[in-house]
Amino acid sequence: MIAGNGVYPEIFVTAARRAGMKEIIAAAFIDETKSDLTKIVDAIEWFRVGQLSKMIAFFKKHEVKHAVMVGQIAPKNLFDLRPDFRTLLMLARLKKRNAETLFGAIGNELAKEGIELLPATTFLDDCIPQAGHIAGPKPKKRRLEDAHFGLEIAKASSKLDIGQTVIVKNGTVLAVEAFEGTNEAIKRGGALGRGNSTMVKVSKPDQDMRFDVPVIGPDTISVAAEGNVDVIAVEAGKTLLLDKQEILARCERLKVTLLAVE
Secondary structure: OEEOEOOHHHHHHHHHHHOOOOOOEEEEEOOOOOHHHHHOOOEEEEEOOOOHHHHHHHHHHOOOOEEEEEOEOOHHHHOOOOOOHHHHHHHHOOOOOOHHHHHHHHHHHHHHOOOEEEOOOOOOHHHOOOOEEEEOOOOOHHHHHHHHHHHHHHHHHHHOOOOOEEEEEOOEEEEEOOOOOHHHHHHHHHHHHOOOEEEEEOOOOOOOOOOOOOEEOHHHHHHHHHOOEEEEEEEOOOOEEOOHHHHHHHHHHHOOEEEEEO
């Protein structure tokens, strides 16, 4: 696996072991991946973002045939690459540089070496919610209307490759996620809304499920509660809830509604 930050890599390892995977090899990133991962995988090597040749050599050494991207890379690191020669050639072929084009190009480079990049949701079907109320207080009609309104806006924003999260209130857009990331967008929009605001997170149109899949974790719930955002709506069937039991517990404790919409 290609392991980024957060709890995603650990949850993936647990699910993969449960599914019967006996050997898990991890490519980890300096200043991104949690060091605890070392204890639960069979082999691990640490890289700087951009060391593609070294990573591929590591995978080939261990006869890896399938890889999964799990965990985020901080956006700033995508613009602070320390590329090796192979990465420089890859970047030169890209007309646009964003998460989708960069990770897609990495997938193509892996494929050239006989390594198939699998969906980021592999082994994690139980973490993908279907439409409906998931946790926290039952939403009122006005909040459901905001959730569906936000879904429409977020889909348009993600299509333009601006961001996949919006904050709305009473049919008004308070904030649209951009380079700063989801948590900062929540804080900005929540401050403007001063309570009773709704966060909506969606996938991109024609989302490549091998990478950049929308994710909600326990910290998202806490950040929302602190930022006066008390409803979180995610796109049904296309969002990962990581550490689901803790998410449910925080929603109940912090009175944050979590629902999935289509």
